[in-house]
Amino acid sequence: MKEAQPKAIFLKDYQAPDFWIERTDLTFDLFEDYATVSSVLTVIRNQEKKIANGNLPVLELVGDDLELLSVEIDNQPWTDYQEGSGFLKVTAPGEQFSLKTVCKIKPQENTSLEGLYKSNGMFCTQCEAEGFRKITYYLDRPDVMSLFTTKVIADKSAYPILLSNGNDIDRGELENGRHWVRWEDPFKKPSYLFALVAGDLQCVEDHFTTMSGREVTLRIFTEAHNIDQCDHAMVSLKKSMKWDEDVYGREYDLDIFMIVAVDHFNMGAMENKGLNIFNSAAVLASPETATDGRFQRVEAIVAHEYFHNWSGNRVTCRDWFQLSLKEGFTVFRDSEFSADMNSRGVKRIEDVNVLRTAQFAEDAGPMAHPIRPESFIEISNFYTVTIYEKGAEVVRMIHGILGAEDFRKGSDLYFDRHDGQAATCEDFVKAMEDASGRDLGQFRNWYNQAGTPVLTVNDEYNEDTHQYQLIIEQSCPATPGQDKKEPFHIPVRIGLLDGEGEDLPLNAEGDTSLVLDVKQAKEVFTFKNIEERPLPSILRGFSAPVRVAFDYSRDDLLFLMENDSDHFNRWDASQRLATSVIEEMVAAMVAGNDVAPDARLITAFGSVIHDESLDLAVKAEMLVLPSEASLAQQAAVVYPQFIHQARQQVKHAIAQAHQGELEAVWRSLSSTKPYRPAAEDIAERTLKNICLGYLTALDEKGTLALAEQQYHGATNMTDRFAALSCVINAGHQDRELMDEVLDDFLKRYQDDTNVMDQWLSVQAASPAMGSLSHVLSLMQHEVFDASSPNKLRSVLGGFASNMKQFHAVDGSGYAFLADQLLDLDKKNPQIASRLLTPLTRWRKFEPAAQERMKVQLERIKNSEGLSADVYEVVNKSI
Numbered sequence: 001m002k003e004a005q006p007k008a009i010f011l012k013d014y015q016a017p018d019f020w021i022e023r024t025d026l027t028f029d030l031f032e033d034y035a036t037v038s039s040v041l042t043v044i045r046n047q048e049k050k051i052a053n054g055n056l057p058v059l060e061l062v063g064d065d066l067e068l069l070s071v072e073i074d075n076q077p078w079t080d081y082q083e084g085s086g087f088l089k090v091t092a093p094g095e096q097f098s099l100k101t102v103c104k105i106k107p108q109e110n111t112s113l114e115g116l117y118k119s120n121g122m123f124c125t126q127c128e129a130e131g132f133r134k135i136t137y138y139l140d141r142p143d144v145m146s147l148f149t150t151k152v153i154a155d156k157s158a159y160p161i162l163l164s165n166g167n168d169i170d171r172g173e174l175e176n177g178r179h180w181v182r183w184e185d186p187f188k189k190p191s192y193l194f195a196l197v198a199g200d201l202q203c204v205e206d207h208f209t210t211m212s213g214r215e216v217t218l219r220i221f222t223e224a225h226n227i228d229q230c231d232h233a234m235v236s237l238k239k240s241m242k243w244d245e246d247v248y249g250r251e252y253d254l255d256i257f258m259i260v261a262v263d264h265f266n267m268g269a270m271e272n273k274g275l276n277i278f279n280s281a282a283v284l285a286s287p288e289t290a291t292d293g294r295f296q297r298v299e300a301i302v303a304h305e306y307f308h309n310w311s312g313n314r315v316t317c318r319d320w321f322q323l324s325l326k327e328g329f330t331v332f333r334d335s336e337f338s339a340d341m342n343s344r345g346v347k348r349i350e351d352v353n354v355l356r357t358a359q360f361a362e363d364a365g366p367m368a369h370p371i372r373p374e375s376f377i378e379i380s381n382f383y384t385v386t387i388y389e390k391g392a393e394v395v396r397m398i399h400g401i402l403g404a405e406d407f408r409k410g411s412d413l414y415f416d417r418h419d420g421q422a423a424t425c426e427d428f429v430k431a432m433e434d435a436s437g438r439d440l441g442q443f444r445n446w447y448n449q450a451g452t453p454v455l456t457v458n459d460e461y462n463e464d465t466h467q468y469q470l471i472i473e474q475s476c477p478a479t480p481g482q483d484k485k486e487p488f489h490i491p492v493r494i495g496l497l498d499g500e501g502e503d504l505p506l507n508a509e510g511d512t513s514l515v516l517d518v519k520q521a522k523e524v525f526t527f528k529n530i531e532e533r534p535l536p537s538i539l540r541g542f543s544a545p546v547r548v549a550f551d552y553s554r555d556d557l558l559f560l561m562e563n564d565s566d567h568f569n570r571w572d573a574s575q576r577l578a579t580s581v582i583e584e585m586v587a588a589m590v591a592g593n594d595v596a597p598d599a600r601l602i603t604a605f606g607s608v609i610h611d612e613s614l615d616l617a618v619k620a621e622m623l624v625l626p627s628e629a630s631l632a633q634q635a636a637v638v639y640p641q642f643i644h645q646a647r648q649q650v651k652h653a654i655a656q657a658h659q660g661e662l663e664a665v666w667r668s669l670s671s672t673k674p675y676r677p678a679a680e681d682i683a684e685r686t687l688k689n690i691c692l693g694y695l696t697a698l699d700e701k702g703t704l705a706l707a708e709q710q711y712h713g714a715t716n717m718t719d720r721f722a723a724l725s726c727v728i729n730a731g732h733q734d735r736e737l738m739d740e741v742l743d744d745f746l747k748r749y750q751d752d753t754n755v756m757d758q759w760l761s762v763q764a765a766s767p768a769m770g771s772l773s774h775v776l777s778l779m780q781h782e783v784f785d786a787s788s789p790n791k792l793r794s795v796l797g798g799f800a801s802n803m804k805q806f807h808a809v810d811g812s813g814y815a816f817l818a819d820q821l822l823d824l825d826k827k828n829p830q831i832a833s834r835l836l837t838p839l840t841r842w843r844k845f846e847p848a849a850q851e852r853m854k855v856q857l858e859r860i861k862n863s864e865g866l867s868a869d870v871y872e873v874v875n876k877s878i
């Protein structure tokens, strides 16, 4: 018999639970081949729910893969229960009682990395969203908030460190070399915030004095060999704590804050109360082992998880449909933090790049969903760029509409009103409205409707009346289950440039940049006393997550690139120009022709290199061509091979035209000064390495020598890895040199698993090297570990991003990915489901590629025993 198909659950069906759990007292006895979990729950009926016919409801707990050893109620053995697949139904003896269950679990065999599992010999947990049910029977839902105590018992020599949430209140020794520690968390929390760690770990310790003068102990735990890579995370943590006090008035609430680094982890990190667990790649960093990108990622993720202490933990989510309540808000918070700590301009560009590349693609694909979804089959599939990044953009728009001061009043009200509660997105918007007096009625459509709105903008200038009009029409493409959309409230920041490139005053007050509140399907905005026909700069700072269609000529874009006072739009003009040139070349290739890149683009990039007035960080961003993924996202039909080819040609043409200047900049920025992850230094390294990227795109042996020189002379990982990557991706393929630097890199860093991830991914993603056979050999390499999500992401994710090799015309790349997924789905469904994403985008591709992708999707869909994760994605995709 076929197993029952996974079912969708709906937001509209939400009901409060029949019971609350006031206290949760847990005891973990950890052994090498199993663990027992004893759970004592103080259960009380939810008095707000009426009892039908005078019968008490049955207490229905959920559990996964548990072996139930015993059940007691009020300290007496209890037999009036029913255990079934995924549930334990207990007949309640009264309005309030204590329920004790003892379960046996096998953390050593848990490959899903959800619940309690082992990573490099240590025990650790991941409970969000529904992992706690793999630990014990429970009301595993975020609106059930409980006070937890946790006693952890284990062998003392193998697991000297025993951690859980809150404060360590008691400890002791047992016979047989075992020991125990009891932890108590004074704050109520849902089960998804529970955490436990047991291992042989070392820690670095520091302190933070909060705004009210309380001393908090900060500890970061890792395996001994990584202990010297924790300083940056510690500095980032202290900065985050201070920033949250300064900007949001939020103070940390426990006496201790701990971070533990683990190698096997499904995502970046987890905000468990007082005991954050991190993917080691998101916490460890030293100049020798981490690139600038990793330094910044560590800072951002440490901040993100710390900020969750308020936006997520003190105020949590009522149900998982509200996920963006904590994630969107917290991403907005960490993004502003990073902007304050580093270059605000660059941070905005990076965020928008992610949004436009990954989120717009999701919004245009089969898994499109609003930031508050209406239904899901498997919640793990909804930790998406839509919930996180678009969710953050929605909060950013509220911030823009209210202004910083009222937004702060709104967040204060939200935290005060809902402290200790499980809240909804509606509660958040309401607090913002109540505190500011602004009406966010229509704005709520951002929470209900999926899809990326398109603003089609036309303009008219009347030379007689000196009036200029912007005619803005909004529309939003249909998305699954939502054919028709109501108009959004879209804040559109604009400016108007005169013929000299100066901003024109837009109103009587003389403002040169204004936000237009676009609310209807079509609106006309009129500007008076405009002496000449201006050029509009639309959606400055990317004031809303929308696409703008305005008929800019290439000369208009060149003008904006040089003159726009809004640096974001200046960058955006460079990207639009490059995209339009590459698209033109791809179209020619499709028609069987060849076309050289528009010379204006090549000249414009040259001007950027020369422009002394540009901030180095912005200059670097402007010199980066749109990524292949972003070009694919914007293309009406994706021709992967041509996109790759056309982009390479443009890169080559820029390098050829400006070789001398590029080399001069590279030389002027090459330095051996001590590494600092500071914004100015990062900008210098980024620009230098972009120049090296251009130079090595030339099909000349000569420029490779520069990369080789930088590789060997590098004093930090940023420069060394950039040089390695240039050698691998160079226009002149020098196999010998490639092997030599790859071997050297392997020898230097083989003991650092996170560096090895980069070694793997640079090869898998390389058009020259990442052939299927090479990818298969990487998976046989001793540094590869099939149970590590980081390794799988590096190799399979790297390969799937490889336009040339993954999309090989014989379909072998697609078949390989499908094979890997089907195998992985039995072990780690979350990662399998994630890796499926590239195939779900099949509708965007040229017809022959579509067919080849579809064959593999059908094969996956028809496979027996799919996880709910993969089942949902594959069935929605085809």
Ligand code: B3K
Residues within 6 Å of the ligand: 128, 129, 267, 269, 270, 271, 304, 305, 308, 327, 380, 383
């Ligand atoms: N809240 C966690 C994500 C959990 C994902 C579970 N599948 C990390 C974060 O967003 O901070």
Ligand code: ZN
Residues within 6 Å of the ligand: 304, 308, 326, 327, 330
């Ligand atoms: Zn988060």
